[in-house]
Amino acid sequence: MIGTGFIGLPLALVLAEQGTQVYGVDIDENLVEAINDASLRLNDGEFQSRLESEAVRANLEASTEARGGDAFVISVPTPLKEPSKSPDLSYVEAAVESIIPHLEGGELINIESTIPPLTCVNHIVPLLEDAGFEPGVDVQLAHSPERILPGNVFEEIVANDRVIGGIDEASARRAAKIYEPFLEGEIYFTDLVSAELCKLMENTFRDVNVALANEFALIGEEMDVDMHHVIDIANNHPRVDILKPGIGVGGHCLPVDPWFLNEVDPEHTNLITTARRINDKMPDVTAKKIRRAVAHYDNPKIVALGAAYKPNTDDQRNSPAQKIVESLLLDGYDIVHYDRHIEEMEYDDLQSVLDAEQPDVVVQLVPHDDTVSELNEIQIEFDEREIELLQFGESRTPSLPTT
Numbered sequence: 108m109i110g111t112g113f114i115g116l117p118l119a120l121v122l123a124e125q126g127t128q129v130y131g132v133d134i135d136e137n138l139v140e141a142i143n144d145a146s147l148r149l150n151d152g153e154f155q156s157r158l159e160s161e162a163v164r165a166n167l168e169a170s171t172e173a174r175g176g177d178a179f180v181i182s183v184p185t186p187l188k189e190p191s192k193s194p195d196l197s198y199v200e201a202a203v204e205s206i207i208p209h210l211e212g213g214e215l216i217n218i219e220s221t222i223p224p225l226t227c228v229n230h231i232v233p234l235l236e237d238a239g240f241e242p243g244v245d246v247q248l249a250h251s252p253e254r255i256l257p258g259n260v261f262e263e264i265v266a267n268d269r270v271i272g273g274i275d276e277a278s279a280r281r282a283a284k285i286y287e288p289f290l291e292g293e294i295y296f297t298d299l300v301s302a303e304l305c306k307l308m309e310n311t312f313r314d315v316n317v318a319l320a321n322e323f324a325l326i327g328e329e330m331d332v333d334m335h336h337v338i339d340i341a342n343n344h345p346r347v348d349i350l351k352p353g354i355g356v357g358g359h360c361l362p363v364d365p366w367f368l369n370e371v372d373p374e375h376t377n378l379i380t381t382a383r384r385i386n387d388k389m390p391d392v393t394a395k396k397i398r399r400a401v402a403h404y405d406n407p408k409i410v411a412l413g414a415a416y417k418p419n420t421d422d423q424r425n426s427p428a429q430k431i432v433e434s435l436l437l438d439g440y441d442i443v444h445y446d447r448h449i450e451e452m453e454y455d456d457l458q459s460v461l462d463a464e465q466p467d468v469v470v471q472l473v474p475h476d477d478t479v480s481e482l483n484e485i486q487i488e489f490d491e492r493e494i495e496l497l498q499f500g501e502s503r504t505p506s507l508p509t510t
């Protein structure tokens with residue numbers, strides 16, 4: 108397993124639990140040490156308990172150095188270069204280069220990282236050929252993009268369908284052997300570029316649809332209409348399924364993957380890149396709304412709730428909530444940021460935040476289920492203490508009866 112982060116580690120754990128000998132390779136020494144000591148400090152009990160299990164202790168070993176094996180699974184980062192938004196393939200290339208000295212012939216190389224279309228054919232095949240291995244003949248090559256949802260990793264790794272592209276059928280079928288022992292979902296076999304495209308299209312579909320919902324919400328704001336409410340009604344139509352507008356799109360995948368399509372065909376990605384820009388603009392739009400809403404205070408004390416990029420996780424990657432708070436801090440606002448899902452953020456619960464900070468305004472940026480119920484439970488305090496509550500990402504107008 109080359110790369111034992113959010114994506115590589117769960118697969119390493121699931122395989123090790125079943126008795127497969129897994130050798131996890133990561134350039135992050137601290138992570139390697141933490142895996143070997145079962146001392147990961149993740150805010151996720153399931154990772155920890157699986158890591159401590161007897162089977163994992165016996166079958167999973169981590170190291171910073173690659174070594175030989177029957178199959179290599181690559182799950183290293185594939186970020187964007189800024190400001191060009193072109194893909195940075197250096198991690199994937201380095202991962203392939205690190206295993207080349209350990210290839211003897213007959214091994215499988217299976218890429219799980221999300222990669223731009225034609226990466227396997229134009230980047231990985233030449234690296235292997237230059238080292239004297241013809242993919243499909245001397246070694247097998249497959250791409251099986253990971254599509255699990257952070258926050259629900261161990262359920263989805265088993266339940267989700269899996270797409271496996273191969274340089275030939277034998278490569279794809281061999282990659283399937285990695286997953287078949289635990290997979291409950293279907294496996295769809297295809298070629299390398301179709302597997303690359305499939306993952307990118309799934310994420311682009313969501314990103315474009317979120318942008319549409321965000322644009323509807325902006326129209327509603329101009330017209331002083333609560334679009335959350337209108338969307339609820341519109342979604343009763345059998346062929347309409349408008350997503351929820353929000354404060355922006357974060358995480359590791361949606362803000363990144365649509366640009367991989369733009370990279371290979373800029374002429375036909377106008378809708379896709381426009382959607383990306385709409386979603387990227389939403390944190391600024393939200394910060395502006397907050398500034399307007401607190402303009403009647405002299406020097407308001409603000410508590411912002413939620414720092415994760417989406418509800419019910421502690422994942423802060425590309426978090427719109429953080430961009431909003433950073434922007435308000437830069438403007439000089441007195442703002443405290445709290446997320447009960449993120450350990451290093453002070454305070455045990457919302458009540459303690461209110462008691463200690465005595466805010467004028469509370470801004471709910473991320474509607475974690477437990478934050479919303481906490482807010483409901485202490486709603487009375489808001490009235491008594493005259494705290495103003497601004498909520499984003501939640502419908503505030505109850506739907507009207509249908510008849």
Ligand SMILES: NC(=O)c1ccc[n+]([C@@H]2O[C@H](COP(=O)([O-])OP(=O)(O)OC[C@H]3O[C@@H](n4cnc5c(N)ncnc54)[C@H](O)[C@@H]3O)[C@@H](O)[C@H]2O)c1
Nearest residue numbers: 110112113114133134135182183184185201202220221253
């Ligand atoms: N996190 C998600 O939600 C998600 C979902 C689906 C797909 N993906 C894709 O999976 C891939 C991995 O993402 P992630 O979230 O696991 O990233 P991550 O940063 O959590 O983990 C990647 C790991 O790879 C290590 N690494 C980097 N270069 C290496 C090298 N040359 N050799 C060995 N280790 C190396 C890093 O130290 C890191 O620990 C990306 O392509 C991402 O787009 C992520």
